[in-house]
Amino acid sequence: MNQISVKTKQRNARLTMAIAVAMAAAFGAATAHAADGGWTETKTKGFLPLVQQQAATAASTDVASAAASAVDLAPGETIDVLLGLNLRNETQLDTFLRDLHTPGSPQYHRFVTTEQFASQYAPTQQQVDAVVAHLRKAGFVNIVVAPNRLLVSASGTAATVKAAFRTGLKGFSKNGRHVYANTDAAQVPNALGSIVGSVLGLQNVELMHTGASQPEGDTSNLTIPSGAAAVPHNPTEFSSIYDAGTTPTASQTTVGIISEGNLTQTVSDLNTFAANNGLGTISSSVVKTGSSGSSYTDTSGTVEWNMDSQAIVGAAGGSVQKVVFYDAPAMTLSAITAAYNRVVTDNVAKVINVSLGVCESSAHSQGSQATDDTIFKQAVAQGQTFSVSAGDHGAYECAGGSPSRSTYTVSEPATSPYVIAVGGTTVFTQASNTGTYNSEIVWNDPSWQPGTVWSTGGGFSAYESAPSWQSSSLTGSTKRGLPDVGFDADLRTGAILVVSGQTSDTLWGSGYLNNEGGTSLAAPIFTGIWARLESANGNNLGFPASSIYQYFPSNASVVNDVTSGNNGSGGYGYNAKAGWDATTGFGSIDISNLNAFIQKTPDFAQ
Known part of the structure; x- marks a missing residue:
């Protein structure tokens, strides 16, 4: 057998082995999905791809390069998450909010208390308990449910994030800060798919910002009305x-x-x-x-x-x-x-x-x-x-x-x-x-x-x-x-x-x-x-x-247009x-x- 034939057989053997491993992994994943009922994407999408896309078209090539070469966070790196839960009876809530401001409606001007809102529109305690159980199983600690049951906060690591939400986290530098972002959409088990809306805290690249400030400004470029x-x-x-x-x-x-x-x-x-x-x-x-x-x-x-x-x-x-x-x-x-x-x-x-x-x-x-x-x-x-x-x-x-x-x-x-x-x-x-x-x-x-x-x-x-x-x-x-x-x-x-x-x-x-x-x-x-x-x-x-929007257009005296x-x-x-x-x-x-x-x-x- 010539040398080329030997290399070909070796390559084919490696390919066969790779396919076998991939099939085994796929079979294992399919078996796991069958066992756990499958997974559902939340409203939290992969943020790192968004950063990479934006950085690639931005003037800052440093950010683009850093985002492109982002590396996996260490499994033990601390991550705090905040789960936003979906409203219950949201269609009825939307109707209530409309009727709340509709004269003649039985709900007109009948504001609710925090307790009434939670009772009628927040996830049930049973639903929240299921979310908490999932977080605990993945390894999260310090789990706190907000009084209105709309938010659940928890502390974990990059490893617990991956276990709970099936996304990795990668880190890079931006403007002198060490930042991280999730590589994929956050997922939850299908049983929680109608309960969990978003998984917040999987990125710290984008921050809220305040507005403008400066010393007393130069008014020379303003056309100031007479008087x-x-x-x-x-x-x-x-x-x-x-x-x-x-x-x-x-x-x-x-x-x-x-x-x-x-x-x-x-x-x-x-x-x-x-x-x-x-x-x-x-x-x-x-x-x-x-x-x-x-x-x-x-x-x-x-x-x-x-x-x-x-x-x-x-x-x-x-x-x-x-x-x-x-x-x-x-x-x-x-x-x-x-x-x-x-x-x-x-x-x-x-x-x-x-x-x-x-x-x-x-x-x-x-x-x-x-x-x-x-x-x-x-x-x-x-x-x-x-x-x-x-x-x-x-x-x-x-x-x-x-x-x-x-x-x-x-x-x-x-x-x-x-x-x-x-x-x-x-x-x-x-x-x-x-x-x-x-x-x-x-x-x-x-x-x-x-x-x-x-x-x-x-x-x-x-x-x-x-x-x-x-x-x-x-x-x-x-x-x-x-x-x-x-x-x-x-x-x-x-x-x-x-x-x-x-x-x-x-x-x-x-x-x-x-x-x-x-x-x-x-x-x-x-x-x-x-x-x-x-x-x-x-x-x-x-x-x-x-x-x-109802009254301002036809009552000019109440506004300075x-x-x-x-x-x-x-x-x-x-x-x-x-x-x-x-x-x-x-x-x-x-x-x-x-x-x-x-x-x-x-x-x-x-």
Whole structure:
């Protein structure tokens, strides 16, 4: 036998052996599937392929190279997961949410308690027990079920993740951080397929982010109307700018703020802000929303949480019943989702501020978008309102501000139909009285960090259908359009904050103010205004979206319509126009006029 024939036989033998091994593995897998009833994909898709795809087309070749060469995590590397469970009787819940705001319906204005919601719409205890048993069998520990049974948290390792959800985890470096992402869609046994919606925590590549900030801005590129001024504002001025008149303060209403990290300085600065402005004591508390043993040391968001709290109190008229900081231990999507859920299970804050966002496709792929919606549905059912910033990169949220000009994307959770999405404006005040409103345009600042779009978020969701109250004849789309309203966000006309106990010379050096903006300012302005309207109406108002879309188009006196500006670049993006548009929604609110309208319109936000 010649040498070639010997090599051929050896190769064929190896091939035969490989096929046999593969067939045996396939047979073993098929037998295992038959034994365990098979597996079902959750809404959590493989995140690493998404990262690799995005990185391959991005300017950063370092990220693309790192993602392409990602390596398996060590089996013992610690991983915390958060399972988002599906609602029970969701069709009935959707009907209830519609009837809740339909005059004449038996369910009209009959908000539910947290206990009633869990009883009627949460997974059953038996279903949750089955999920917990699966986690324990895979090796997870520290398993905690949320009071409303919508979330289950657990601690494990890369090995337990693979056993429980049939996906590997790979790590790589991004912007100096060691990150990881799941290689495949998360799966659960078929018996749990109708119960488990998402498995969060399988990636830490994409984080929630806050908005824009900078020293006092240069207004030379603004066309300022005759007789108007473009100046930064003490947050207390937002009451007069948006015409509160004699509308009572929010002294009867508790507000919540989704926040993260160490809030010691934020609480101290809120007290200093109140003292500086003669507002009296602002009652506040911090509710830590992470699992036992979580660390709350991050201070990078201090200025953001300062802006949220000080802008809310200022727009609320200088008084709220209480400010509750719902404090997450990290900016991961799973940690922030857990904070949302704590708000609804506590059910003490009537209005909740979220000055955070993330690329919608990332939230969708991880499954947090679907989980967030279940939580926000509970908020609506209970009469709570989430106010969410629309994003600060114009029509290009997912591009990081350096966009393909004709490719539009939006921010989550602003895309949820169960929140009020708040866009951004540049507010001009009277030159003779900078606490009095003059006009507004769409916030779009091309002078700050050229090459990056800093403008109000807005556009249309790629995944969320338009809610019943947002007609396609109004928006021109069958998808959820955002924002719903808009308020001051321009860093050139933004908020002068107390930071580290001072209002100047601290952050940026002598001669500069701690001037902050972005839709991270616009959202708390609306939060404070809506809390004020709640107090003025006995905390009897519910989620206002359907009433906003029903009444605002035909009652011009309650809004300041923004009809000038654009949130894109180079002629792209969305343009402001009369009525609703995808830059500032219906515009800003005239507080006094809207309060008067509510009091003569019994079904507004009822």
